[in-house]
Amino acid sequence: xxxxxxxxxxxxxxxxxxxxxxxxxxxxxxxxxxxxxxxxxxxxxxxxxxxxxxxxxxxxxxxxxxxxxxxxxxxxxxxxxxxxxxxxxxxxxxxxxxxxxxxxxxxxxxxxxxxxxxxxxxxxxxxxxxxxxxxxxxxxxxxx
Numbered sequence: 001x002x003x004x005x006x007x008x009x010x011x012x013x014x015x016x017x018x019x020x021x022x023x024x025x026x027x028x029x030x031x032x033x034x035x036x037x038x039x040x041x042x043x044x045x046x047x048x049x050x051x052x053x054x055x056x057x058x059x060x061x062x063x064x065x066x067x068x069x070x071x072x073x074x075x076x077x078x079x080x081x082x083x084x085x086x087x088x089x090x091x092x093x094x095x096x097x098x099x100x101x102x103x104x105x106x107x108x109x110x111x112x113x114x115x116x117x118x119x120x121x122x123x124x125x126x127x128x129x130x131x132x133x134x135x136x137x138x139x140x141x142x143x144x
Contacts, residue, residue, distance in 0.1 A: 014055045019065075021045050022057040026065035030073075033115030035106070037062055066111045081112045089118045095137060099124050 024044035025037070034040050037059040045054055057065075070078045085107050093101040105119035106112055124130050134141055 017048075017050060017054055018057045018061065020048055021050065021054070022061045022065040023069070024048055025057070025062045026069045029062070029066055029111075030069055030113050033113065063109060063111060066113075067109075070111065070113065078112060081114070081116070082107075082110065085112055085116065085118055089120065092118065092120060096120070096122055096130075096133065099130060099133070 021041055021044045024047060025040040028034055028040045028043055028047075029037075034043075041056045041062060045052075045056065074081075086103075089103050089107060093103070099122035102121045103119070104121050106116045107118055122130050131141065
């Protein structure tokens with residue numbers, strides 16, 4: 001049950017509020033391409049008119065809501081995006097096989113949106129080794 005007090009909404013159970021925030025945060029991450037969980041959940045709580053003292057969901061709860069949303073609303077497009085990004089990741093990993101590449105992030109977790117990048121971790125003795133390999137293969141570095 002939702003109650004209104006001075007512009008802030010209160011829910012009968014904290015769990016219900018967490019679920020609503022999780023679903024709204026997942027929608028924000030999907031539609032706006034936001035990758036920062038904290039930003040998405042605080043933005044979701046504000047949009048729902050919940051007070052600052054509300055118990056925010058964990059990143060795992062938001063991740064689960066995002067995966068459910070993607071499978072429910074994107075279905076075939078989600079599957080096609082996953083296949084395409086895994087193909088690109090595999091190709092890229094073959095190029096950097098000597099650096100023991102590992103897929104990380106949203107692709108590994110299955111939370112692939114239209115704005116999901118392929119994220120790889122590479123392992124080398126020095127960062128310059130990887131930068132040299134990128135330069136030899138005409139790959140632009142993106143520092144985040």
